[in-house]
Amino acid sequence: MTNGTISMDWDDARVFLAVARHGSLRAAGRALGLSQPTIGRRLAAFEAAFGGPALFDRLPEGLRLNAAGAALLETAEQLEDAALALERRHAATSPALSGTVRVSVGEWAAGFLARHLSGQSRTPAPPGITVELVESRETANLARREADIAVRHHPPESSDLYISKVGVFACAVYARRGTNGAAWVTYTEEQAHYPTARWVQQQLRDTGGSVALRASTMAMQYAAIRAGAGRGVLPCYAADEDPLLERLTDPVPEIAAEYWVIVHRDLRRAACVRAVIDWIQALFSNQRDVLAGVHQPLETAA
Numbered sequence: 001m002t003n004g005t006i007s008m009d010w011d012d013a014r015v016f017l018a019v020a021r022h023g024s025l026r027a028a029g030r031a032l033g034l035s036q037p038t039i040g041r042r043l044a045a046f047e048a049a050f051g052g053p054a055l056f057d058r059l060p061e062g063l064r065l066n067a068a069g070a071a072l073l074e075t076a077e078q079l080e081d082a083a084l085a086l087e088r089r090h091a092a093t094s095p096a097l098s099g100t101v102r103v104s105v106g107e108w109a110a111g112f113l114a115r116h117l118s119g120q121s122r123t124p125a126p127p128g129i130t131v132e133l134v135e136s137r138e139t140a141n142l143a144r145r146e147a148d149i150a151v152r153h154h155p156p157e158s159s160d161l162y163i164s165k166v167g168v169f170a171c172a173v174y175a176r177r178g179t180n181g182a183a184w185v186t187y188t189e190e191q192a193h194y195p196t197a198r199w200v201q202q203q204l205r206d207t208g209g210s211v212a213l214r215a216s217t218m219a220m221q222y223a224a225i226r227a228g229a230g231r232g233v234l235p236c237y238a239a240d241e242d243p244l245l246e247r248l249t250d251p252v253p254e255i256a257a258e259y260w261v262i263v264h265r266d267l268r269r270a271a272c273v274r275a276v277i278d279w280i281q282a283l284f285s286n287q288r289d290v291l292a293g294v295h296q297p298l299e300t301a302a
Helices: 010-020 025-032 038-049 066-094 107-114 193-208 219-225 271-286 290-292
Strands: 056-059 064-066 099-105 127-137 149-152 161-169 171-176 184-186 211-214 233-237 245-247 257-264
Touching: 010 025, 010 038, 010 066, 025 038, 056 233, 064 066, 099 271, 107 127, 107 161, 107 211, 107 219, 107 233, 107 257, 107 271, 107 290, 127 271, 149 271, 161 271, 161 290, 171 219, 184 219, 184 233, 193 233, 211 219, 219 233, 257 271, 271 290
Parallel strands: 099 127, 099 149, 184 211
Antiparallel strands: 056 064, 149 257, 161 257, 171 233, 171 245
16 A cells, blocks of 8 residues: 555456456456456455445346446457566567467467478477467457467458468368268358358258258268268368378368468567567468368378
């Protein structure tokens, strides 16, 4: 306490913002990597620093900002922006090629990058750095350091981000060898807006075919197609090397997926981040024919 007032721990502002964004102590704790009791204590400390009134209404469905809390929201976000900018610039000054670099990826990029994290890959990941792949359907907020790098199909628009195209994932129709594979394996109705789902739907309209299975991830679809459940669209880099699968079409150009590497400009020159970006770009370049589906992958050195 200073001059009769309670000093505020600036980190508690992060807790306040996390609770405001996620609507509960538990969800805020997951987002920040803290326990629910810790989140509760720090939120109470933040409220006490402003004289003690509750900043959230406690409702059955969770916590919702009240008028007192809403009045602090913009200032807390400005504080967060400034703190994160300092963190990013501090990280960019480190020359160390060590530590963890967190990469936000979709499921196709996740599978591709994961195949090359072994030291046996012809394009190995940089030594001394732990690459952490985080798969999600939404691009991580790079300004908030939810990830250091993103490799995504749809790059966001922002002047704060460095964005560079790294390559294209070709895809084709596959089925298990020796099976009829007439029915289709595709995405769920909730994912009907995906380009591959729309393309399959067009095939169903054109041919009067049927759907054997709807699954929400490529991994489940891959497993089903491999087991002989039906035919479906898969990325060539994965399916071409599988001896159980037979390609039924050439790569389908209208559903090829362009991918981009994305990083906040403040972090672009951090040594460890730069090393992982260079690895990703080299990997896409060296594997471009595999990605395009023009020959069998070369996963490891001879």
